[in-house]
Amino acid sequence: MSDQGFTLRAVDLHKAYGARQVLRGVGFSLRPGEIMGIIGENGAGKTTLLRVLAGELKPDRGEVVHRDRLGYCPQRIVVNDELTVEQHLRYFQCAYRLSSLDRAHELVERLDLVKYRRTKAGVLSGGTKQKLNLVLALMHDPGVVLMDEPYQGFDWDNYLAFWSITRELRERGQSVLVISHIAHDVERFDRLRRLSGGLVVEEAGVGA
Numbered sequence: 001m002s003d004q005g006f007t008l009r010a011v012d013l014h015k016a017y018g019a020r021q022v023l024r025g026v027g028f029s030l031r032p033g034e035i036m037g038i039i040g041e042n043g044a045g046k047t048t049l050l051r052v053l054a055g056e057l058k059p060d061r062g063e064v065v066h067r068d069r070l071g072y073c074p075q076r077i078v079v080n081d082e083l084t085v086e087q088h089l090r091y092f093q094c095a096y097r098l099s100s101l102d103r104a105h106e107l108v109e110r111l112d113l114v115k116y117r118r119t120k121a122g123v124l125s126g127g128t129k130q131k132l133n134l135v136l137a138l139m140h141d142p143g144v145v146l147m148d149e150p151y152q153g154f155d156w157d158n159y160l161a162f163w164s165i166t167r168e169l170r171e172r173g174q175s176v177l178v179i180s181h182i183a184h185d186v187e188r189f190d191r192l193r194r195l196s197g198g199l200v201v202e203e204a205g206v207g208a
């Protein structure tokens, strides 16, 4: 693949926790305008991989290459219980140095969060907090979005809204990586891979 052909590339990633070797040479590339899924059993190392890709965790060996801004939706919800939804948007507006909250407000509307704008995150349901988590990962229009079990706790309408937003990202040429213990709808992914034995491998019968 040429240097222009990817938005994010993982090169020979290794990561161990003490004697527990979790990543053993992960390598793959994410193409522009692609929705890629990586699935794996509980404990396979999916969250570890995503944290390494996001720069939250340093690999023992190997590197992550990307040129565009990353959006990162971690499994562990990072919202502050004392802040309202709107206060979160303003806080992240500063962090991302955004001139406007137009995109954030559009996402809030799409994910049916308008009625919670003045509600503190601490009293939101798990699924609603997860939606806020998603808005915070997408509101700066990142070129590459990394998501760890992003639709966990979503009801059906929000699950569909999630995929509608994700497809739009793809149409704009943005890349999306979703990791999950299970792929509910394999046809929604352009490529599906499996994290197994510390490596990202082809998923039998799926993807190019």
Ligand SMILES: Nc1ncnc2c1ncn2[C@@H]1O[C@H](COP(=O)(O)OP(=O)(O)OP(=O)(O)O)[C@@H](O)[C@H]1O
Pocket (backbone or CB within 6 Å): 017, 020, 022, 040, 041, 042, 043, 044, 045, 046, 047, 048, 049, 181
């Ligand atoms: N901070 C840590 N310190 C020590 N071991 C860890 C740490 N984080 C994860 N592990 C171990 O590394 C392995 C991979 O964990 P990880 O959370 O990456 O897997 P996962 O595929 O995301 O699992 P799940 O589907 O259950 O969320 C597990 O054996 C886990 O116990």
